[in-house]
Amino acid sequence: MNVLLVDDEPLELEQMEYMIKTTFPLWKFHKAADACQALTINQNHKINLAFLDINLPGRSGLEFAEELRTINKEVDIIMVTAYQSFDYARQSIRIGVVDYLTKPVIESDLQKVLAKYKDTQSSNDxxxxxxxxxxxxxxxxxxxxxxxxxxxxxxxxxxxxxxxxxxxxxMPFSEYIIHYRIQAAKRFLMNNPTWNISDVAENSGFNSQHYFSTLFRKIEGITPKEYREKGK
CATH class of the missing domain: 1.10.10 (Arc Repressor Mutant, subunit A)
Incomplete structure (x- = not known):
């Protein structure tokens, strides 16, 4: 299952990916900050499910959703917005959007939307x-x-x-494990504010806090502490 996430807020993209991965760890995620990037991704991958923020720079999420529906008739589109608007909802229905989420996205609401895709978590990919x-x-x-x-x-x-x-x-096996552990660490940093960095490292599979912090900064560009502060 190829999933497209489109939002101009990097942290929103990461949090959405984390929440979905909790239930669907083998789905493949493609992230974009605007409609132009998203269109390129759709050209290079067969997108099955798309989460589109309505308020995007340039073309709005609704405008892109209409274009995406024309290009890829099989894609399921879910709109995400910080505003509860009847006009947005009406446009979404007209386009053929399958669901609608409001920000901040609550995990229980997201899981309800994802429930229909439970049977797609298979070995098909x-x-x-x-x-x-x-x-x-x-x-x-x-x-x-x-x-x-x-x-x-x-x-x-x-x-x-x-x-x-x-x-x-x-990617090589060793690289995949490192990236998977870093992704887990990012979830732990956000969801467990009482854990110190050593706790996060240990629960993510790293036996050294220093090694963990060094890898985290190399991959993410900031330290674990800075990442946690950024997400508050």
Missing amino acids: YSSLIYQALLFIHDNFTEKLTLSDIAREVHTNPTYLSRKFHEEVG
Whole structure:
């Protein structure tokens, strides 16, 4: 399942991705800050589900939704807005939008919208081997994981798994685990304000706070503490 998230607020994009990933960890997410970027993404990927902020720079989310519906007739579109407006709702219905969320998006409301997609969390995007490997990583990312551990779990040899993983996921196994742990850390930083950075590191699968902080800054461009402050 390819999911398009469009919002000109980076933090809104990240939070939406986190909330959806809680239920659908294997969905593929594509993020854009405006309609122009979103259109390019749709040209390069078959988008199945799109969450569009109405108030975008340039073309509005509603204008882009109408264009997207013309180009991609199979996409499900969900509008997101900070304003409760009958006119917005009426335009959304006319375009064929499947649902409508208001900001700040409450996770329980989002999960209700996503309930109809439960059956799409399958191995369709990956081979059975890589699907099982990903599930094992997601269930055990806090533990020390090696390629040999996962190969043993999915009953194949490490060399073959390494090649297939890179082919299907688009990055090496070791890089995927680091990024998955960093994404988990970002959720922990936002959702657990009483945890110190060491707690976040440990619960994200890093055995060293210093190593975690160094990687976090390299990938995100800011320190874990700065990321937490930014989200307040």
